[in-house]
Amino acid sequence: MSDTFAERLDNVERRIDAACRKAGRSRDGVRLLAISKTKPPEAVREAAGCGIRCFGENKVQEAHAKIPLCPFGLEWHLVGHLQTNKAKVAAQLFRMIHSVDSARLLETLDAHAATALPVLLQVNVSGEASKSGLCPADVAEAVVAANRLQKVEVRGLMTIPPFAPDPEKARAHFRALRELRDRLQDETGTPLPELSMGMSHDLEVAIEEGSTWVRIGTDLFGTR
Numbered sequence: 232m233s234d235t236f237a238e239r240l241d242n243v244e245r246r247i248d249a250a251c252r253k254a255g256r257s258r259d260g261v262r263l264l265a266i267s268k269t270k271p272p273e274a275v276r277e278a279a280g281c282g283i284r285c286f287g288e289n290k291v292q293e294a295h296a297k298i299p300l301c302p303f304g305l306e307w308h309l310v311g312h313l314q315t316n317k318a319k320v321a322a323q324l325f326r327m328i329h330s331v332d333s334a335r336l337l338e339t340l341d342a343h344a345a346t347a348l349p350v351l352l353q354v355n356v357s358g359e360a361s362k363s364g365l366c367p368a369d370v371a372e373a374v375v376a377a378n379r380l381q382k383v384e385v386r387g388l389m390t391i392p393p394f395a396p397d398p399e400k401a402r403a404h405f406r407a408l409r410e411l412r413d414r415l416q417d418e419t420g421t422p423l424p425e426l427s428m429g430m431s432h433d434l435e436v437a438i439e440e441g442s443t444w445v446r447i448g449t450d451l452f453g454t455r
């Protein structure tokens with residue numbers, strides 16, 4: 232692992248560029264979300280100094296404490312499980328929530344959002360018992376329910392595949408998420424442009440399968 236943030240970012244950017252070229256995709260179609268969970272405000276400041284604007288946290292409480300200590304004007308995203316009783320704070324803190332996993336949470340977020348709140352529905356495509364996320368069969372109903380709400384706007388889907396050292400093992404899960412998105416767009420008529428998938432070790436495979444947000448922690452900030 233390189234020792235400065237700038238070097239690590241350079242390395243991640245090269246990997247994203249190469250994956251986009253291989254997939255015949257435009258670099259503009261893939262956004263980098265820097266996952267700063269467990270890292271202090273100084274790490275965020277260093278990343279912001281290298282031009283990173285979008286940061287992801289997995290816990291509302293940690294983000295609530297950290298964000299005021301970070302440079303102003305950054306864009307914060309929630310990528311971790313959200314409990315209903317923290318939905319109000321989350322709706323105020325985050326620009327986008329990647330991890331909405333129930334129709335009830337959509338309603339609670341809608342009730343507390345001040346303005347339009349883009350969200351992604353987290354889907355448990357692998358069916359792993361330990362993972363949160365909607366099961367694929369329930370996603371259409373959640374999209375239709377969200378269309379009746381005022382502020383919450385479902386913009387796409389997110390998934391976390393089971394960890395496997397070989398990134399190729401994630402491909403079938405990423406592909407399943409994209410295919411589910413394609414079917415949902417046809418069935419519900421709702422545009423779902425965003426696919427949040429791919430982490431440090433499998434970002435290339437995710438980009439080849441259509442990711443629009445890669446969520447990178449370790450390879451930018453170092454081990455946690």
Ligand SMILES: *Cc1c(COP(=O)(O)O)cnc(C)c1O
Binds near residue numbers: 289431448
């Ligand atoms: C921690 C985390 C990441 C980043 O994982 P790395 O392997 O460190 O890149 C991405 N997505 C979610 C939901 C996470 O919790």
